[in-house]
Amino acid sequence: MSNQHSEHEHNEQDHGERHHGTNDRAHDQGHDHDGHDHDHGSELPEMDLRVRALESLLVEKGYVDPKALDIIIQTYESKVGPRNGARVVAKAWADPAFRDWLLRDATAAIASLGYTGRQGEHMVALENTERVHNMVVCTLCSCYPWAVLGLPPVWYKSAPYRSRAVIDPRGVLDEFGVKVAEDKELRVWDSTAEIRYLVLPQRPAGTEGWSADRLEQLVTRDSMIGTGLPLSPADAKP
Amino acid sequence: MNGVHDMGGMQHYGPVNPEIDEPRFHAPWERRALALTVAMGATGQWNIDQSRSARETLPAAKYLSSSYYRIWIEGMSKLLLERGLVTPEEMKDGVMREPPSGNVRVLEAGRAAAALLRGTPTERKSDSAARFKAGDAVRARNINPPSHTRLPRYCRGKPGTIVIVHGVHVLPDKNATGSGEHPEWLYSVRFDAKDLWGADTTAASVNVDCWESYLEAR
Numbered sequence: 022m023s024n025q026h027s028e029h030e031h032n033e034q035d036h037g038e039r040h041h042g043t044n045d046r047a048h049d050q051g052h053d054h055d056g057h058d059h060d061h062g063s064e065l066p067e068m069d070l071r072v073r074a075l076e077s078l079l080v081e082k083g084y085v086d087p088k089a090l091d092i093i094i095q096t097y098e099s100k101v102g103p104r105n106g107a108r109v110v111a112k113a114w115a116d117p118a119f120r121d122w123l124l125r126d127a128t129a130a131i132a133s134l135g136y137t138g139r140q141g142e143h144m145v146a147l148e149n150t151e152r153v154h155n156m157v158v159c160t161l162c163s164c165y166p167w168a169v170l171g172l173p174p175v176w177y178k179s180a181p182y183r184s185r186a187v188i189d190p191r192g193v194l195d196e197f198g199v200k201v202a203e204d205k206e207l208r209v210w211d212s213t214a215e216i217r218y219l220v221l222p223q224r225p226a227g228t229e230g231w232s233a234d235r236l237e238q239l240v241t242r243d244s245m246i247g248t249g250l251p252l253s254p255a256d257a258k259p
Numbered sequence: 260m261n262g263v264h265d266m267g268g269m270q271h272y273g274p275v276n277p278e279i280d281e282p283r284f285h286a287p288w289e290r291r292a293l294a295l296t297v298a299m300g301a302t303g304q305w306n307i308d309q310s311r312s313a314r315e316t317l318p319a320a321k322y323l324s325s326s327y328y329r330i331w332i333e334g335m336s337k338l339l340l341e342r343g344l345v346t347p348e349e350m351k352d353g354v355m356r357e358p359p360s361g362n363v364r365v366l367e368a369g370r371a372a373a374a375l376l377r378g379t380p381t382e383r384k385s386d387s388a389a390r391f392k393a394g395d396a397v398r399a400r401n402i403n404p405p406s407h408t409r410l411p412r413y414c415r416g417k418p419g420t421i422v423i424v425h426g427v428h429v430l431p432d433k434n435a436t437g438s439g440e441h442p443e444w445l446y447s448v449r450f451d452a453k454d455l456w457g458a459d460t461t462a463a464s465v466n467v468d469c470w471e472s473y474l475e476a477r
Contacts, residue, residue, distance in 0.1 A: 065286055068329060072288040074353025075332070076295055078345060082359040084302060088368035090294035096375055097293060098283055138378040139297070145423065145447075160267030160411055162311055163327055168378075172293070174281045178327040181276075184269040187413065188452075191461035196275045206463040209452075211267065213409045214445055214468035215307075215381040216425055243277070 102171035105136045106219060107240035108233075109169055110251075113146075114224040115233040124148055127219065131169060141168020141217055147210060148221045149247075154201045155220045156194075156247030158186035159212040166217035170242060177246070187211060197248045220247040227254045260405055261412060263322050264315035267465075268413040268456065285326075292328040296335055301366035301374055305338050308435035312407040313337045383442035385427040390471055391446055395421045398477040399448065399469060407435035410473045414465070417454050418477055422466060423447035430470050444471040 079085045109131055113120040123130040127144035131137070144166065147155035159165065160183045165173035176182050185193050187209050194201060201207060210218045222244040228236060238257045243249025266272075284290050300310060314334035315322070322330060339345040344360050366374060391397060401416040402408070409431045425445040433441040448469045452462035 065288075068292075068332070069286065069288045072291045072295070072332060075336070075350075076291050078349055078353045078355060079295065079299065081355045082344070084344065084359065084363050084365060085295065085298040086365055086367050086371075089298055089366045089371040090291070092368055092371040093294040093297045093375065094290050096372065098290070102283075138376040140378065142378040142380040143382060143425070143428075145425075158267075160413075161264055161409060162314070172283055174278065175285070175327070176275050176277050176281075179275065180266055180269075180272040180323065181274060184266040184272050185275070187267045187462065187465045188270070188456050188459070189461050193275055197277055207461065208449075208464050208466060209462050210447075210466045211411065212468070213411060214425070214428060214431075214470070216445070216447070216468055248277070 097167070097172050101136075101167060103169075103242035103245065104237075105134075105171070106166070106169035106242070106245045107237045108134060109136070109146075109219065110221055110240045110245060111233045111237035113221055114228075114236050115231070120221070123221065131219075136168045138168050140164070141166050143216045144169070144219060145216055146219050146221050147208070147247075149223045151205075151223075153206045153208060154247065155208050155210060155218075156186060156190050157210045157212060157218045157220060158183060160184070160187055161211075161213060164212035164215075164217065166219055168217075169219055170245060174242075194248065197243065199243075199249055220245050222251045225251050225253050260312075260315060260407060261403060262315045263319035265412050267411045289326075289328045292332050296331045297375075298366045298371075299335055299339075301364070303362075303364045304342050304344065306434055307379065308407060308429075308431040309338065309437065310334060311431070312435040313341075315407070381429040382426045383429065383440065385442060385444075387427070387444070389424055389444045389446075391421045391424070391444070391474065391476070393421050393424060396477050397421060397446075397448060397469075397474045399450075399467075399473055400475055402473070404432065406432070408432050408473075410469060411467065413455055414448075414450050414467050414469075417450050419448040419450040419454075419467075419469075421446050422449045425468070428470070430472070432470075432472075445469070446471070446474070448474065 080087050113123050119130060123146045127146040131144050149155055163173055163178040165177060182193065190207050190209050212218060225239055239252040241249050241251060244251045314330050317330065317333050325333065336350060340347060340350060346357055349356055398418050399410060399414045399416060402410065423446065427442045428445040429440040430443045433439055446469055447466050449464045449466050452460040452464055455465060
């Protein structure tokens with residue numbers, strides 16, 4: 022998936038220091054998406070110092086093992102991400118028996134591909150069809166299926182998304198540039214418990230006979246949240 | 260708690276601005292905040308519901324003006340102080356003055372990867388029968404506890420229908436107070452969006468995970 026590659030490149034650079042609060046719209050100006058913006062918000066130097074001090078204190082007290090911190094960061098920075106979910110979706114598109122299993126017992130079906138654990142302990146897959154479009158939110162905090170999608174993007178945790186996804190999902194989809202047919206039933210899922218939801222998007226037309234590996238290139242992160250659609254074959258990189 | 264975190268249905272927070280090719284972290288301290296939150300969460304000093312409760316009881320203006328990783332740090336700082344794991348003086352400058360508290364179960368590097376892959380399942384075995392089944396007509400209770408709950412305000416008192424029976428799960432309302440897990444049957448409840456918002460909605464339905472004690476038959 023092209024967007025995962027570029028995410029990884031950004032991680033290597035990590036110049037993108039900017040304030041991104043739950044209400045961060047004013048700070049988005051000047052963010053040029055190339056990872057080199059220097060739109061420093063006022064909380065950054067303060068938070069940098071504060072978290073350094075806290076980490077050094079917790080390490081000195083022996084409450085945290087610094088090597089465990091490194092493992093946690095490596096895991097969520099370079100191992101667990103939306104490529105996991107894309108594999109699940111592509112396999113469901115290519116293999117009807119796996120699709121049925123995923124819809125019946127998503128936790129087990131997803132675990133069979135090796136994706137388990139934190140913020141993915143109890144999974145449910147929501148199938149988009151000609152009649153139904155599903156969209157996932159956590160209005161109360163930031164619940165998100167880490168095991169298949171990695172850490173949530175800032176917008177998912179932000180007040181604009183959390184507040185409006187349940188009342189005006191079509192308005193929210195407009196802001197993602199996504200049009201869902203007016204006659205489709207738009208179901209919103211609020212992740213209020215420890216159940217984590219993965220949207221199974223509709224398989225794009227014109228992909229008959231494609232392998233799971235090839236189909237995986239069409240699965241975007243947002244299509245698995247319900248705020249996006251899969252790429253069409255024409256959009257996929259050769 | 261009817262807190263500022265319970266945002267569903269509020270308006271005028273501005274547009275959702277998806278960031279193209281968003282980096283996983285926007286500042287180096289966010290990596291550390293993630294790792295510290297996960298590592299301290301594994302020490303057994305508090306559970307996830309107590310973490311959530313600590314975050315959502317931050318002062319409302321601070322909650323709204325903080326990035327999400329900052330909310331995590333503020334919540335964890337509060338818990339560290341409340342548990343006596345860190346003193347206020349130590350929190351200020353990061354210099355240790357008091358010896359560590361005794362019974363912290365440290366997440367050691369050797370078992371970190373396995374712990375992440377295992378997670379913290381909340382489903383519990385139970386002999387109790389589920390009161391509701393898929394298709395049953397229910398109503399979310401009109402409750403307004405001043406403490407942690409996962410029943411959003413927007414669906415309280417509203418009619419809904421059971422769509423999924425998830426099994427028996429730890430009840431956050433009790434777990435957040437440290438009074439035990441009190442597991443209950445958990446359901447996905449479908450609320451017709453018109454019942455929640457009248458005509459002013461573009462959703463067909465909103466599905467909310469509700470523990471049995473959040474619900475009554477109708």
